[in-house]
Amino acid sequence: MKKIMFLFILLFIITATQAQTIISRDPEIKQMVDEISAVRLEQYVRKLVSFHTRHNLSSRNDPSRGIGAAWNWVRSEMEKNIPASEGRLEVKFEEYTVGGPGQRIQKPVVLKNVVATLKGTDGNDDRKILISAHFDSRVQLDNDSTSFAPGADDDGSGVAAILELVRIMSARKFPATIIFMALSGEEHGLYGARHMAAKARDEKWNIIAMLNNDMIGNSGSSETLLNDNMRVRVFSEGVPAFETEQMAALRKYSSAENDGKARQLARYIKETGERYIDQLTVTLVFRNDRFGRGGDHSPFCAEGFTAVRICEYNENYDRTHKVPAVLNGIQEGDLPEYVDYEYVRKNAGLNLATVANLALAPCEPVNCGIVVSGLTNKTTLRWEVPPKGPKPSGYYILMRETWQPLWEKKILVTGTEITLPYSKDNYFFGIQSVDASGHESLTVFPGQARRPASSFK
Numbered sequence: 209m210k211k212i213m214f215l216f217i218l219l220f221i222i223t224a225t226q227a228q229t230i231i232s233r234d235p236e237i238k239q240m241v242d243e244i245s246a247v248r249l250e251q252y253v254r255k256l257v258s259f260h261t262r263h264n265l266s267s268r269n270d271p272s273r274g275i276g277a278a279w280n281w282v283r284s285e286m287e288k289n290i291p292a293s294e295g296r297l298e299v300k301f302e303e304y305t306v307g308g309p310g311q312r313i314q315k316p317v318v319l320k321n322v323v324a325t326l327k328g329t330d331g332n333d334d335r336k337i338l339i340s341a342h343f344d345s346r347v348q349l350d351n352d353s354t355s356f357a358p359g360a361d362d363d364g365s366g367v368a369a370i371l372e373l374v375r376i377m378s379a380r381k382f383p384a385t386i387i388f389m390a391l392s393g394e395e396h397g398l399y400g401a402r403h404m405a406a407k408a409r410d411e412k413w414n415i416i417a418m419l420n421n422d423m424i425g426n427s428g429s430s431e432t433l434l435n436d437n438m439r440v441r442v443f444s445e446g447v448p449a450f451e452t453e454q455m456a457a458l459r460k461y462s463s464a465e466n467d468g469k470a471r472q473l474a475r476y477i478k479e480t481g482e483r484y485i486d487q488l489t490v491t492l493v494f495r496n497d498r499f500g501r502g503g504d505h506s507p508f509c510a511e512g513f514t515a516v517r518i519c520e521y522n523e524n525y526d527r528t529h530k531v532p533a534v535l536n537g538i539q540e541g542d543l544p545e546y547v548d549y550e551y552v553r554k555n556a557g558l559n560l561a562t563v564a565n566l567a568l569a570p571c572e573p574v575n576c577g578i579v580v581s582g583l584t585n586k587t588t589l590r591w592e593v594p595p596k597g598p599k600p601s602g603y604y605i606l607m608r609e610t611w612q613p614l615w616e617k618k619i620l621v622t623g624t625e626i627t628l629p630y631s632k633d634n635y636f637f638g639i640q641s642v643d644a645s646g647h648e649s650l651t652v653f654p655g656q657a658r659r660p661a662s663s664f665k
């Protein structure tokens with residue numbers, strides 16, 4: 209991608225009284241965000257609704273009704289972008305078998321995910337960024353596979369965003385690989401996502417981030433009638449679902465319970481998304497999902513991958529998982545006329561900006577640590593150049609007080625060591641790689657610094 213340094217410059221005052229950092233807004237990312245069309249998003253959602261139901265046990269062979277028609281259509285929409293990608297985009301079904309006596313799906317059935325892989329342009333870069341939504345839908349009864357289940361918001365909105373991103377991003381080049389997943393099986397137990405997470409584990413995918421989009425188009429709640437399309441939630445786990453003893457020991461040693469990889473990704477989405485998307489505030493919810501619930505990111509978290517859920521701020525329970533009907537004067541059902549397409553546009557943009565910025569960024573610094581030898585009220589941080597990919601042009605040091613949820617300062621440095629006049633006892637620190645155009649990597653939360661090689665004489 210053509211890099212025009214500092215063409216559009218945003219001045220971010222990180223705090224009123226502290227250091228200032230200049231963050232560039234990449235004009236190409238801005239251009240891609242501007243290409244997202246609310247009209248197209250609505251067309252995608254209405255097409256998905258036209259299949260009547262996308263229940264996991266609905267017809268697989270009817271050309272215009274049921275889940276089979278839906279996965280065929282999603283696949284054909286994604287395949288339209290292969291020519292523009294000059295062969296870098298590959299679209300496939302990923303099949304898996306679920307169900308059996310005594311299970312929610314009562315007989316074994318083969319389901320299909322649709323997976324579009326946009327290969328990275330750097331052959332030595334094995335990083336993968338995943339973005340998902342689910343195309344299956346349901347109504348009240350688990351096994352009702354014939355009633356009208358429009359699933360416009362849940363999760364037609366997420367699938368529409370994925371299709372729009374494939375369309376726009378396939379024509380561009382990114383060093384890292386981007387995998388767009390339209391999943392089935394979600395409504396009966398996250399089966400499509402479980403299948404993909406197990407595959408990623410078995411094939412040892414180097415996933416740096418997984419963004420699950422599930423319900424990103426409803427802007428009013430059923431109880432309050434508040435209309436708010438200016439806020440979206442990002443859910444991220446705190447203490448990771450997957451932890452080895454060694455990882456748990458390091459977490460406790462460095463007080464990292466609020467600084468796991470999913471939490472760093474959530475903060476990254478907020479910063480990057482708000483950099484590019486106007487009139488959208490990202491609210492970080494510091495839990496894996498809604499109270500006691502889960503989503504397609506959960507199986508990825510369980511396998512130790514960095515995964516979060518993006519979701520509308522307000523849910524409308526008159527509509528979710530209901531057969532469309534007017535009851536007591538209230539229209540129930542997840543119908544396309546109740547989706548706020550301008551809101552879907554903004555949320556799709558949030559995904560695009562995040563994924564693009566990350567796919568263009570250099571790899572994360574390695575061996576990031578805080579020097580602990582000697583008692584001092586200063587903090588020395590040390591890290592090493594990432595072994596893969598282009599050398600970063602610099603690094604951002606992030607800082608915040610320990611009780612703060614978000615990074616408060618962002619300081620650009622060029623070496624691989626810095627001493628700051630702030631105590632490691634009173635602040636948390638993070639380190640990012642950054643290129644000349646301002647694309648930053650995810651944040652690495654440092655442990656204890658290794659002794660430099662020169663001290664082992």
Ligand SMILES: [Zn+2]
Pocket residue numbers: 342362363394422423
């Ligand atoms: Zn859903």
